[in-house]
Amino acid sequence: MAMDLSQVTLEIFSKLEQKWLYHCEGKKTRVLSIDGGGTTGIVAGAALIHLEDQIRAKTGDSNSRIADFFDIIAGTGIGALFASMLTADDGNGRPLFTAKDAVQFVIQKQSELFKVKNVGVFRRHQRFSSMSMDKVLKELLRREDGKVLTLKDTCKPLLVPCFDLNSSAPFVFSRADASESPSYDFELWKVCRATLATPSKFRPFNLASVDGKTSCLAVDGGLVMNNPTAAAITHVLHNKRDFPAVTGIEDLLVLSLGNGPSSSPSHLKLRRNGDCATSSVVDIVLDGVSETIDQMLGNAFCWNRSDYVRIQANSYGSGGVGPRMKEIMEEKGIESLPFGGKRLLMETNGQRIGSFVHRLIALGRSSLPPSPCKDTIVSPLANGR
Numbered sequence: 001m002a003m004d005l006s007q008v009t010l011e012i013f014s015k016l017e018q019k020w021l022y023h024c025e026g027k028k029t030r031v032l033s034i035d036g037g038g039t040t041g042i043v044a045g046a047a048l049i050h051l052e053d054q055i056r057a058k059t060g061d062s063n064s065r066i067a068d069f070f071d072i073i074a075g076t077g078i079g080a081l082f083a084s085m086l087t088a089d090d091g092n093g094r095p096l097f098t099a100k101d102a103v104q105f106v107i108q109k110q111s112e113l114f115k116v117k118n119v120g121v122f123r124r125h126q127r128f129s130s131m132s133m134d135k136v137l138k139e140l141l142r143r144e145d146g147k148v149l150t151l152k153d154t155c156k157p158l159l160v161p162c163f164d165l166n167s168s169a170p171f172v173f174s175r176a177d178a179s180e181s182p183s184y185d186f187e188l189w190k191v192c193r194a195t196l197a198t199p200s201k202f203r204p205f206n207l208a209s210v211d212g213k214t215s216c217l218a219v220d221g222g223l224v225m226n227n228p229t230a231a232a233i234t235h236v237l238h239n240k241r242d243f244p245a246v247t248g249i250e251d252l253l254v255l256s257l258g259n260g261p262s263s264s265p266s267h268l269k270l271r272r273n274g275d276c277a278t279s280s281v282v283d284i285v286l287d288g289v290s291e292t293i294d295q296m297l298g299n300a301f302c303w304n305r306s307d308y309v310r311i312q313a314n315s316y317g318s319g320g321v322g323p324r325m326k327e328i329m330e331e332k333g334i335e336s337l338p339f340g341g342k343r344l345l346m347e348t349n350g351q352r353i354g355s356f357v358h359r360l361i362a363l364g365r366s367s368l369p370p371s372p373c374k375d376t377i378v379s380p381l382a383n384g385r
Contacts, residue, residue, distance in 0.1 A: 028253040028307075028363055029236055029246050032070040033229035036077020036195070036222035037259035037286055039114045043313045044079055044257040045103035046325035048086070050350055051255075052099035054357040065095050067155045069360040070255075071243070074159035074232035076221040079259065080195045081106065084141060084188050087154040091143055095155050105140070112136050114201075128201045137189035149188040150210060151178035156366065157242055159232050161221035162194040165204055170224045171216050172231060176239050182211040194218035227290035229256040229297060249300055249307075253363070255356055256297070258290060258312035291336075298336035309356050310335065311349050329353075 034044045048066065056064045066086050067073065075083030085102040086095055097105070106113070115132035141149045151158060157175045164171040173191045177184035190207040197205040198220040208215040225231050233252060236243045245251065294310050301308035314334045329350035334342050347355070 027245055027251055029072075029243055029251055030070045030360060030363065030366065031229070031232050031236060031252055031254045032066065032073045032083075033227070033232050033254070033256045034073070034075040034079030034082050035228075035257060035259040035290055036075070036079050036220070036226045037290070038078060039110055040107060041078035041082060041103070041259055042324055043260040043311070043328055044082060045106065046328045047257045047311045047349065047353060048082060048099040049103055049325070050329050050353050051357065054354050055360065058357055058361045066099055067095050068365050069357075069363070070156060071366050072157040072159065072232060072236060074228040074235075075195075076161055076225055076228045077196055077198075078106065079228070079257070080160040080221070081137075081192050083158060083160065084154075084192050087156050087158050088141060088149055088188060089153045089155050091145070091147075093155060096143075109136055127203075130202060130205075133196070133202075134189075134193060137192055141187075141189040141192070150185050151175050151188060151191060152185050153188065157239075159228065159235055160191050160195050161225040161228055161231055162197070162216065162218040163221060163224050165217040165219060166215070170221075171218065172225075172235075174235065176235070176242060183209050183213040185210045195221035198222070222286050222289065225289065225293075226286045227256065227258070227293040229254065230293050233297075250304065252307060253359060254297070254301075254308045255353075256294070256308070256310045258294075258310065260313040295336050295340070299338050302338045305335075306359075309352055311353065314344070 034041075034048075052064070052066050055066065055069060056062055073083045073087055075081070082102055085097040085105070086099065088096040090096045113133050113136050115129040116127075138148075143149065147153075151173060152175060154175050158173075159175075160173045162171050162173070163169070173186055173194075174184075178186070186207060186209055190205075194205050194207055194216065195218070196202070197218055202220075205218045206215065207218060221228070233249065233254065236246055236252065237248070294312075297308055297310075298305075312334060313328050314331055330348055333345040333347050333349050333352045335345055336342055345352070
Protein backbone atom coordinates (compact mmCIF):
# COMPACT_ATOMS: atom_id res chain seq x y z
CA MET A 1 0.00 0.00 0.00
CA ALA A 2 1.38 3.37 -1.01
CA MET A 3 2.40 5.64 1.83
CA ASP A 4 0.69 8.99 2.09
CA LEU A 5 2.85 11.72 0.50
CA SER A 6 2.49 14.04 3.49
CA GLN A 7 3.71 11.29 5.80
CA VAL A 8 6.78 10.69 3.60
CA THR A 9 7.51 14.42 3.57
CA LEU A 10 7.16 14.57 7.34
CA GLU A 11 9.60 11.68 7.84
CA ILE A 12 12.13 13.20 5.44
CA PHE A 13 12.05 16.56 7.20
CA SER A 14 12.21 14.83 10.58
CA LYS A 15 15.37 12.97 9.59
CA LEU A 16 16.90 16.12 8.11
CA GLU A 17 16.10 17.98 11.34
CA GLN A 18 17.72 15.27 13.44
CA LYS A 19 20.86 15.35 11.29
CA TRP A 20 20.95 19.15 11.47
CA LEU A 21 20.53 19.11 15.26
CA TYR A 22 23.22 16.45 15.59
CA HIS A 23 25.53 18.52 13.40
CA CYS A 24 24.92 21.62 15.52
CA GLU A 25 25.17 19.72 18.81
CA GLY A 26 28.42 18.21 17.65
CA LYS A 27 30.01 21.64 17.75
CA LYS A 28 28.99 22.34 21.33
CA THR A 29 31.74 22.76 23.90
CA ARG A 30 30.59 21.58 27.33
CA VAL A 31 31.30 23.80 30.35
CA LEU A 32 30.78 22.79 34.00
CA SER A 33 31.00 25.55 36.60
CA ILE A 34 30.80 25.06 40.39
CA ASP A 35 30.16 27.93 42.79
CA GLY A 36 31.98 28.59 46.03
CA GLY A 37 30.16 29.18 49.30
CA GLY A 38 29.88 27.30 52.55
CA THR A 39 32.03 24.50 53.93
CA THR A 40 30.11 21.46 52.67
CA GLY A 41 29.11 22.53 49.15
CA ILE A 42 25.85 20.69 49.76
CA VAL A 43 23.93 21.97 46.71
CA ALA A 44 26.77 21.42 44.25
CA GLY A 45 27.60 18.12 45.93
CA ALA A 46 24.07 16.80 45.49
CA ALA A 47 24.05 17.98 41.86
CA LEU A 48 27.42 16.39 41.07
CA ILE A 49 26.42 13.00 42.47
CA HIS A 50 23.13 13.09 40.56
CA LEU A 51 24.92 14.25 37.40
CA GLU A 52 27.39 11.37 37.44
CA ASP A 53 24.68 8.84 38.36
CA GLN A 54 22.60 10.02 35.38
CA ILE A 55 25.59 9.84 33.03
CA ARG A 56 26.26 6.25 34.09
CA ALA A 57 22.61 5.27 33.83
CA LYS A 58 22.16 6.73 30.34
CA THR A 59 25.47 5.40 28.96
CA GLY A 60 25.18 2.02 30.69
CA ASP A 61 28.83 2.42 31.70
CA SER A 62 29.49 2.26 35.45
CA ASN A 63 33.01 3.61 34.89
CA SER A 64 31.85 6.85 33.25
CA ARG A 65 32.95 10.04 34.98
CA ILE A 66 31.82 13.65 34.77
CA ALA A 67 35.13 14.64 33.15
CA ASP A 68 34.38 12.29 30.24
CA PHE A 69 31.53 14.52 29.05
CA PHE A 70 32.77 18.05 29.79
CA ASP A 71 35.48 20.00 28.00
CA ILE A 72 36.35 22.33 30.89
CA ILE A 73 35.51 22.45 34.61
CA ALA A 74 35.72 25.64 36.68
CA GLY A 75 35.28 26.10 40.41
CA THR A 76 35.65 28.64 43.20
CA GLY A 77 36.20 27.93 46.89
CA ILE A 78 34.62 24.62 47.86
CA GLY A 79 33.58 24.33 44.19
CA ALA A 80 37.26 24.50 43.19
CA LEU A 81 38.01 21.62 45.53
CA PHE A 82 35.31 19.55 43.83
CA ALA A 83 36.54 20.58 40.37
CA SER A 84 40.14 19.68 41.22
CA MET A 85 39.15 16.27 42.60
CA LEU A 86 37.02 15.50 39.54
CA THR A 87 39.85 16.37 37.12
CA ALA A 88 42.98 15.26 39.04
CA ASP A 89 44.76 12.67 36.87
CA ASP A 90 45.51 9.30 38.47
CA GLY A 91 48.48 8.83 36.14
CA ASN A 92 46.50 6.86 33.56
CA GLY A 93 44.40 9.69 32.17
CA ARG A 94 41.47 8.97 34.51
CA PRO A 95 40.12 11.10 37.40
CA LEU A 96 41.32 10.19 40.88
CA PHE A 97 37.82 10.58 42.34
CA THR A 98 34.23 9.83 41.44
CA ALA A 99 31.69 12.54 42.24
CA LYS A 100 30.35 10.50 45.16
CA ASP A 101 33.83 9.92 46.59
CA ALA A 102 34.69 13.62 46.27
CA VAL A 103 31.52 14.78 48.02
CA GLN A 104 31.78 12.17 50.78
CA PHE A 105 35.41 13.13 51.36
CA VAL A 106 34.52 16.80 51.85
CA ILE A 107 31.69 15.88 54.24
CA GLN A 108 33.80 13.43 56.24
CA LYS A 109 36.82 15.72 56.41
CA GLN A 110 34.85 18.92 57.07
CA SER A 111 36.02 19.20 60.69
CA GLU A 112 39.66 18.94 59.55
CA LEU A 113 39.35 21.15 56.48
CA PHE A 114 37.57 23.82 58.51
CA LYS A 115 38.96 23.28 62.00
CA VAL A 116 37.89 26.15 64.24
CA LYS A 117 40.44 27.83 66.51
CA ASN A 118 40.14 30.86 68.79
CA VAL A 119 42.55 33.75 68.24
CA GLY A 120 43.22 37.21 69.65
CA VAL A 121 44.34 38.48 73.06
CA PHE A 122 41.23 37.12 74.79
CA ARG A 123 40.73 34.35 72.18
CA ARG A 124 37.32 35.74 71.31
CA HIS A 125 37.69 35.61 67.54
CA GLN A 126 37.24 32.39 65.59
CA ARG A 127 39.27 31.42 62.55
CA PHE A 128 39.94 28.17 60.71
CA SER A 129 43.25 26.39 61.18
CA SER A 130 45.52 26.83 58.15
CA MET A 131 47.76 23.95 59.23
CA SER A 132 44.85 21.52 59.44
CA MET A 133 43.50 22.44 55.99
CA ASP A 134 46.98 22.37 54.43
CA LYS A 135 47.58 18.86 55.76
CA VAL A 136 44.30 17.51 54.34
CA LEU A 137 44.77 19.14 50.93
CA LYS A 138 48.38 17.94 50.58
CA GLU A 139 47.35 14.35 51.22
CA LEU A 140 44.28 14.60 49.03
CA LEU A 141 45.88 15.93 45.86
CA ARG A 142 48.82 13.55 45.75
CA ARG A 143 49.04 10.23 43.90
CA GLU A 144 49.72 6.93 45.59
CA ASP A 145 53.27 6.99 44.24
CA GLY A 146 53.85 10.23 46.16
CA LYS A 147 53.72 12.61 43.19
CA VAL A 148 52.34 16.02 44.15
CA LEU A 149 49.85 17.02 41.46
CA THR A 150 50.02 20.37 39.66
CA LEU A 151 47.63 22.20 37.34
CA LYS A 152 49.10 20.27 34.40
CA ASP A 153 48.15 16.96 36.04
CA THR A 154 44.46 17.18 35.20
CA CYS A 155 42.31 15.09 32.86
CA LYS A 156 40.54 18.15 31.45
CA PRO A 157 41.12 21.91 31.46
CA LEU A 158 40.64 23.38 34.92
CA LEU A 159 39.93 26.99 35.88
CA VAL A 160 40.14 28.36 39.45
CA PRO A 161 40.01 32.05 40.47
CA CYS A 162 41.34 33.84 43.55
CA PHE A 163 42.12 37.49 44.36
CA ASP A 164 45.77 38.53 44.47
CA LEU A 165 46.56 41.17 47.11
CA ASN A 166 49.96 41.84 45.51
CA SER A 167 48.40 43.13 42.29
CA SER A 168 44.97 44.05 43.74
CA ALA A 169 43.37 42.09 40.92
CA PRO A 170 41.77 38.71 40.24
CA PHE A 171 44.21 35.90 39.50
CA VAL A 172 42.92 32.92 37.53
CA PHE A 173 44.74 29.60 37.68
CA SER A 174 44.29 27.52 34.53
CA ARG A 175 45.68 24.39 32.94
CA ALA A 176 46.06 26.34 29.70
CA ASP A 177 48.54 28.76 31.28
CA ALA A 178 50.27 25.94 33.17
CA SER A 179 50.89 24.01 29.96
CA GLU A 180 52.39 27.11 28.34
CA SER A 181 54.93 27.84 31.04
CA PRO A 182 56.10 26.43 34.41
CA SER A 183 55.81 30.02 35.64
CA TYR A 184 52.03 29.50 35.69
CA ASP A 185 51.98 25.91 36.88
CA PHE A 186 51.09 25.62 40.57
CA GLU A 187 50.68 22.67 42.90
CA LEU A 188 47.02 21.73 42.85
CA TRP A 189 46.59 21.70 46.63
CA LYS A 190 47.93 25.26 46.79
CA VAL A 191 45.47 26.37 44.09
CA CYS A 192 42.59 25.04 46.20
CA ARG A 193 44.05 26.57 49.33
CA ALA A 194 44.32 29.96 47.63
CA THR A 195 40.70 30.11 46.48
CA LEU A 196 39.48 28.91 49.91
CA ALA A 197 41.26 31.69 51.85
CA THR A 198 38.18 33.57 53.07
CA PRO A 199 39.50 36.81 54.69
CA SER A 200 37.35 36.56 57.81
CA LYS A 201 38.39 32.95 58.43
CA PHE A 202 41.91 32.54 57.02
CA ARG A 203 44.98 34.70 56.63
CA PRO A 204 45.96 35.47 53.00
CA PHE A 205 47.76 32.50 51.44
CA ASN A 206 51.14 33.06 49.80
CA LEU A 207 51.99 30.66 46.96
CA ALA A 208 54.47 30.45 44.11
CA SER A 209 54.62 28.61 40.78
CA VAL A 210 56.65 25.40 40.44
CA ASP A 211 59.63 27.38 39.09
CA GLY A 212 59.23 30.12 41.70
CA LYS A 213 58.93 32.90 39.10
CA THR A 214 55.28 33.81 39.73
CA SER A 215 53.85 34.45 43.18
CA CYS A 216 50.45 35.35 44.52
CA LEU A 217 49.16 36.53 47.91
CA ALA A 218 45.72 35.04 47.64
CA VAL A 219 42.37 35.54 49.29
CA ASP A 220 39.04 33.85 48.55
CA GLY A 221 38.12 33.79 44.86
CA GLY A 222 34.49 34.09 45.91
CA LEU A 223 34.94 37.79 46.64
CA VAL A 224 35.18 38.46 42.90
CA MET A 225 34.11 35.23 41.16
CA ASN A 226 32.00 33.16 43.55
CA ASN A 227 30.16 32.02 40.43
CA PRO A 228 33.01 31.31 37.95
CA THR A 229 30.74 30.58 34.96
CA ALA A 230 31.42 33.88 33.17
CA ALA A 231 35.17 33.44 33.67
CA ALA A 232 34.96 29.91 32.23
CA ILE A 233 32.98 31.08 29.20
CA THR A 234 35.40 33.97 28.56
CA HIS A 235 38.33 31.55 28.85
CA VAL A 236 36.81 29.19 26.28
CA LEU A 237 36.00 32.01 23.86
CA HIS A 238 39.59 33.28 23.93
CA ASN A 239 41.52 30.01 24.24
CA LYS A 240 41.85 29.11 20.58
CA ARG A 241 44.47 26.44 21.22
CA ASP A 242 42.14 24.21 23.23
CA PHE A 243 38.84 25.41 21.72
CA PRO A 244 39.52 26.49 18.11
CA ALA A 245 35.95 25.87 16.88
CA VAL A 246 34.23 28.10 19.45
CA THR A 247 33.25 31.46 17.98
CA GLY A 248 30.41 32.52 20.29
CA ILE A 249 28.11 31.43 23.09
CA GLU A 250 25.95 29.61 20.56
CA ASP A 251 28.76 27.02 20.46
CA LEU A 252 28.52 26.35 24.21
CA LEU A 253 26.51 24.07 26.46
CA VAL A 254 26.80 25.26 30.06
CA LEU A 255 25.87 23.69 33.39
CA SER A 256 26.31 26.00 36.39
CA LEU A 257 25.97 24.59 39.91
CA GLY A 258 25.17 26.97 42.76
CA ASN A 259 25.79 26.30 46.43
CA GLY A 260 22.71 27.89 47.93
CA PRO A 261 22.49 31.29 49.64
CA SER A 262 25.23 31.96 52.19
CA SER A 263 22.58 32.78 54.78
CA SER A 264 18.86 33.40 54.99
CA PRO A 265 17.60 37.01 55.09
CA SER A 266 16.68 36.53 58.76
CA HIS A 267 20.34 35.84 59.59
CA LEU A 268 21.71 39.02 58.01
CA LYS A 269 22.79 41.03 61.04
CA LEU A 270 22.67 44.77 61.57
CA ARG A 271 24.66 46.60 64.21
CA ARG A 272 22.93 48.88 66.69
CA ASN A 273 23.71 51.90 64.50
CA GLY A 274 21.96 50.23 61.56
CA ASP A 275 25.12 49.25 59.66
CA CYS A 276 25.57 45.73 58.30
CA ALA A 277 27.80 43.43 60.35
CA THR A 278 31.06 42.40 58.64
CA SER A 279 29.95 38.76 58.42
CA SER A 280 26.75 39.86 56.69
CA VAL A 281 28.67 41.97 54.18
CA VAL A 282 30.78 38.94 53.19
CA ASP A 283 27.61 36.86 52.70
CA ILE A 284 26.03 39.63 50.62
CA VAL A 285 29.15 39.83 48.41
CA LEU A 286 29.26 36.08 47.82
CA ASP A 287 25.55 35.81 47.03
CA GLY A 288 25.53 39.04 45.04
CA VAL A 289 28.39 37.96 42.77
CA SER A 290 26.72 34.62 42.04
CA GLU A 291 23.31 36.11 41.36
CA THR A 292 24.70 38.89 39.18
CA ILE A 293 26.58 36.42 36.97
CA ASP A 294 23.49 34.23 36.70
CA GLN A 295 21.41 37.24 35.67
CA MET A 296 23.96 38.29 33.05
CA LEU A 297 24.19 34.81 31.56
CA GLY A 298 20.41 34.49 31.63
CA ASN A 299 20.32 37.54 29.37
CA ALA A 300 23.17 36.30 27.17
CA PHE A 301 21.46 32.94 26.59
CA CYS A 302 17.91 34.31 26.43
CA TRP A 303 17.46 33.11 22.84
CA ASN A 304 18.77 29.62 23.55
CA ARG A 305 17.87 29.03 27.18
CA SER A 306 18.36 25.26 27.00
CA ASP A 307 22.09 25.80 26.41
CA TYR A 308 22.50 27.35 29.87
CA VAL A 309 21.22 25.49 32.92
CA ARG A 310 21.65 26.80 36.46
CA ILE A 311 21.02 24.49 39.42
CA GLN A 312 20.38 26.28 42.71
CA ALA A 313 18.52 25.61 45.95
CA ASN A 314 15.36 27.67 46.35
CA SER A 315 14.86 27.01 50.08
CA TYR A 316 17.02 26.75 53.17
CA GLY A 317 15.78 23.34 54.27
CA SER A 318 16.57 21.49 57.44
CA GLY A 319 17.86 18.14 58.66
CA GLY A 320 21.15 16.40 58.03
CA VAL A 321 23.33 16.46 54.95
CA GLY A 322 21.88 13.26 53.47
CA PRO A 323 18.20 14.30 53.66
CA ARG A 324 19.08 17.82 52.50
CA MET A 325 20.79 16.49 49.38
CA LYS A 326 17.68 14.54 48.47
CA GLU A 327 15.50 17.60 49.08
CA ILE A 328 17.65 19.73 46.75
CA MET A 329 17.18 17.36 43.81
CA GLU A 330 13.43 17.20 44.47
CA GLU A 331 13.00 20.99 44.63
CA LYS A 332 11.50 22.82 41.67
CA GLY A 333 14.15 24.52 39.58
CA ILE A 334 14.45 28.30 39.41
CA GLU A 335 15.52 30.37 36.43
CA SER A 336 16.59 33.99 36.07
CA LEU A 337 14.42 36.08 33.77
CA PRO A 338 15.71 38.67 31.30
CA PHE A 339 15.74 42.16 32.84
CA GLY A 340 15.48 40.84 36.39
CA GLY A 341 13.52 38.50 38.59
CA LYS A 342 13.22 34.72 38.70
CA ARG A 343 10.59 32.15 37.91
CA LEU A 344 9.80 28.79 39.45
CA LEU A 345 9.97 25.98 36.89
CA MET A 346 7.82 22.88 36.63
CA GLU A 347 10.87 20.59 36.44
CA THR A 348 12.78 19.63 39.57
CA ASN A 349 16.54 20.16 39.83
CA GLY A 350 16.99 16.42 39.36
CA GLN A 351 14.87 16.41 36.20
CA ARG A 352 16.74 19.39 34.79
CA ILE A 353 20.04 17.60 35.28
CA GLY A 354 18.56 14.51 33.65
CA SER A 355 17.52 16.54 30.59
CA PHE A 356 20.97 18.13 30.41
CA VAL A 357 22.65 14.72 30.59
CA HIS A 358 20.50 13.55 27.67
CA ARG A 359 22.14 16.25 25.56
CA LEU A 360 25.60 15.41 26.89
CA ILE A 361 25.19 11.79 25.87
CA ALA A 362 23.94 12.82 22.41
CA LEU A 363 27.17 14.79 21.98
CA GLY A 364 29.28 11.80 22.98
CA ARG A 365 32.40 11.79 25.10
CA SER A 366 34.58 14.86 25.05
CA SER A 367 37.26 14.62 22.37
CA LEU A 368 39.52 17.23 23.95
CA PRO A 369 43.02 15.87 24.67
CA PRO A 370 43.06 14.71 28.31
CA SER A 371 46.26 16.47 29.33
CA PRO A 372 49.11 18.46 27.77
CA CYS A 373 52.29 16.64 26.80
CA LYS A 374 54.73 17.07 29.66
CA ASP A 375 57.77 16.47 27.46
CA THR A 376 57.01 19.33 25.08
CA ILE A 377 59.38 22.26 25.42
CA VAL A 378 57.38 25.46 25.85
CA SER A 379 58.42 29.08 25.98
CA PRO A 380 57.20 31.50 28.66
CA LEU A 381 54.26 33.73 27.83
CA ALA A 382 55.52 36.81 26.06
CA ASN A 383 53.12 39.25 27.67
CA GLY A 384 52.52 37.53 30.97
CA ARG A 385 49.03 36.38 31.75
